[in-house]
Amino acid sequence: MIYLKFKKLALCSLVSLFVGHAYAHTIVRDAVVEGKASYNGFVITHGCNSASEGSPYQEPYPVLGQSAIFPMMDSAVWRKNGKKIIGTDGAKTIDAGTTLKLGVTGLAGLSSAFRVTEEIVDKLGNVHALHWKKGGLEPKLNTVTPFKITAPLIADNCVKSLIVRIGVINWCDVNQNAATDKNGPYLQPKDAFGDAIPRVTGFDNGGIQRNVPGAKFYTKLPLGNGDNNRADWWFPALDGGSKLYNDVDLLQQASVASTTTVASPAFWTTMTISNSAADVAKCKGKLVNVTVEPSGADFDAYLTGANTKPFTRGSLNF
Secondary structure (H helix, E strand, O other): OOOOOOOOOEEOOOHHHHOOOOOOEEEEOOOEEOOOEEEEEEEEOOOEOOOOOOOOOOOOEOEOEEEEEOOOHHHOEEEEOOEEEEOOOOOOOOOOOOOOOOOOEEOOOOOOOEEEEEEEEOOOOOEEEEEEEEEOEOOOOOEEEEEEEEOOOOOOOOEEEEEEEEEEEEEOOOOEOOOOOOOOOOEOOEOOOOOEOOEEEOHHHOOOOEEEOOOOEOOOOOOOOOOOOOEEEOOEOOOOOOOOOOOOOOOEOOEOOOOOOOOEOOOOEEEEEEOOHHHHOOOOOOOEEEEEEOOHHHHHHHOOOOOOOOOEOOOOOO
């Protein structure tokens, strides 16, 4: 994807940090208030390609589906005041003695570029991940993949916000993994209604976008969509490691400062849950932001090859 140590950009409640970049990350649409239900969604703004920031325009490959995993319960990885906490209440960030539950729910109906939404659950029926498939997003368009959560109450008055890190994957090819995604040819995808997605051109037409229907392949791009264009991963190396999601070419990386840019942490898709102003006013110490994220073990348990079909191949190194 992109190797500026940031891949192609596209999602996050902290989107303002990235204004001015050539691409946009996949972000969570809305911020959330503690204790409230939120009908929300991921905003997909572009497809996959191998261009780095500042390079000549390259037509992106359409996003064909998406997966997202949320931090949940005993395996959630909390980071508070510089310390890592596994599971529990995040050092009393939420009610003491509880674990994080977000009440994740997928939304039925043709509400995005993908016509099938699947919930990925544990043995008790708790939704840990969502998976969208059977569709495609024209590269010139945006889409929102909707979901609902119920935000926990923040018990610590000195926690200004709880930043929920969500592992999001935009899939741009089918039946591929780290070893095979150079292979082609790349067939013209279809949208949620089964209609072929036309190739979109822009700068070769005086800057006016136009659709080019009827091509079997995305003919101005190489046969096969090129190495590392099978997906965009919007998360860095995972806590505890992962057997499935460990391709350094797709993992987000922190960037160092240069003469023209500031240093940036490795990107996560994030959902910000704000504490109430009344509770924050009661804080007698320093206000902090707390983060919570899924572990590598969560990714391997829920975003398996069986659960991410038809996009992945085999059982290792997606």
